[in-house]
Amino acid sequence: xxxxxxxxxxxxxxxxxxxxxxxxxxxxxxxxxxxxxxxxxxxxxxxxxxxxxxxxxxxxxxxxxxxxxxxxxxxxxxxxxxxxxxxxxxxxxxxxxxxxxxxxxxxxxxxxxxxxxxxxxxxxxxxxxxxxxxxxxxxxxxxxxxxxxxxxxxxxxxxxxxxxxxxxxxxxxxxxxxxxxxxxxxxxxxxxxxxxx
Amino acid sequence: xxxxxxxxxxxxxxxxxxxxxxxxxxxxxxxxxxxxxxxxxxxxxxxxxxxxxxxxxxxxxxxxxxxxxxxxxxxxxxxxxxxxxxxxxxxxxxxxxxxxxxxxxxxxxxxxxxxxxxxxxxxxxxxxxxxxxxxxxxxxxxxxxxxxxxxxxxxxxxxxxxxxxxxxxxxxxxxxxxxxxxxxxxx
Numbered sequence: 001x002x003x004x005x006x007x008x009x010x011x012x013x014x015x016x017x018x019x020x021x022x023x024x025x026x027x028x029x030x031x032x033x034x035x036x037x038x039x040x041x042x043x044x045x046x047x048x049x050x051x052x053x054x055x056x057x058x059x060x061x062x063x064x065x066x067x068x069x070x071x072x073x074x075x076x077x078x079x080x081x082x083x084x085x086x087x088x089x090x091x092x093x094x095x096x097x098x099x100x101x102x103x104x105x106x107x108x109x110x111x112x113x114x115x116x117x118x119x120x121x122x123x124x125x126x127x128x129x130x131x132x133x134x135x136x137x138x139x140x141x142x143x144x145x146x147x148x149x150x151x152x153x154x155x156x157x158x159x160x161x162x163x164x165x166x167x168x169x170x171x172x173x174x175x176x177x178x179x180x181x182x183x184x185x186x187x188x189x190x191x192x193x194x195x196x197x
Numbered sequence: 198x199x200x201x202x203x204x205x206x207x208x209x210x211x212x213x214x215x216x217x218x219x220x221x222x223x224x225x226x227x228x229x230x231x232x233x234x235x236x237x238x239x240x241x242x243x244x245x246x247x248x249x250x251x252x253x254x255x256x257x258x259x260x261x262x263x264x265x266x267x268x269x270x271x272x273x274x275x276x277x278x279x280x281x282x283x284x285x286x287x288x289x290x291x292x293x294x295x296x297x298x299x300x301x302x303x304x305x306x307x308x309x310x311x312x313x314x315x316x317x318x319x320x321x322x323x324x325x326x327x328x329x330x331x332x333x334x335x336x337x338x339x340x341x342x343x344x345x346x347x348x349x350x351x352x353x354x355x356x357x358x359x360x361x362x363x364x365x366x367x368x369x370x371x372x373x374x375x376x377x378x379x380x381x382x383x384x
Contacts, residue, residue: 088330088332089333090322090330090333091335092297140302141302144302149299149320149335150334151334152332152334152376152378154378183330185378186329186330186331186378187329
């Protein structure tokens with residue numbers, strides 16, 4: 001079958017224009033307050049709520065990717081400051097570990113024991129390490145855009161977003177403990193909030 | 198309102214609208230933050246920061262550009278700004294500002310005429326004279342450009358990076374100005 005070069009060129013241009021106009025759309029995760037999350041903890045006027053987004057359908061809707069295959073679990077987190085002073089959430093100080101390492105410690109312990117500190121793995125940079133195929137740059141942009149970021153919360157302010165916590169690719173996951181340090185701005189007063197998911 | 202003529206009614210409504218607009222303008226001018234923070238601030242631009250290249254984009258010399266753009270942008274916020282290459286052990290600064298690059302995301306254009314987008318994320322940590330952290334914030338700088346042809350691709354990419362870092366600088370200055378924590382230090 002002979003196709004005239006002009007027709008072939010036109011078909012190519014039209015196809016390229018069609019591809020270029022196609023863009024992925026990502027649903028926003030429903031906005032909710034910390035108390036409406038699956039796991040909630042309150043300490044010194046700060047309320048933190050977390051919930052794991054485990055369903056493959058939900059991950060597809062919000063991220064267009066299946067995190068379990070990459071060895072990650074997206075966890076939605078909300079931090080609300082109802083205290084009279086500003087508090088600092090510094091994501092670079094956050095860590096996670098197997099919940100067993102804190103077996104005798106309640107989730108809102110003021111400071112985790114040394115055993116936990118040893119097993120804790122920093123959570124910063126996890127989004128960057130998720131192996132997303134290079135061409136799926138919109139997916140990567142969305143993953144980063146939805147990630148929770150370090151911030152200072154003035155009285156009455158809140159922050160929300162996702163953490164991407166590493167999990168085994170196969171065999172299911174055990175309980176994971178998130179270790180979230182909160183510091184009162186301008187002080188050395190840091191208290192830790194530990195949440196099990 | 199039998200006695201009120203339509204003209205008088207229209208005049209009253211116009212006066213009310215004009216009064217409300219004036220009140221809103223006055224309120225906005227009284228609540229808008231002061232243009233600068235009167236603090237002796239030190240900006241730490243370490244060699245490592247200035248040499249930063251972002252992961253997944255080895256060509257993206259964000260640090261080099263930031264070390265040119267940040268000082269003039271922050272000087273708009275802190276007129277008494279000094280720039281150093283390491284966190285000073287002793288200093289008369291009231292505020293020490295330390296920037297750290299976090300991540301970068303760039304979309305790829307499908308054709309030469311598609312737009313590409315670049316987001317650069319940076320974290321600021323501000324410490325007071327006693328070394329206590331008073332403010333931490335993440336700032337996102339964004340830019341978008343045509344992907345470009347074989348001949349203009351590199352030029353467009355460099356422009357996009359430069360614009361994103363410029364945006365990062367102005368977003369940083371805006372966040373610092375709007376921070377109640379930094380503002381309370383300057384009182």
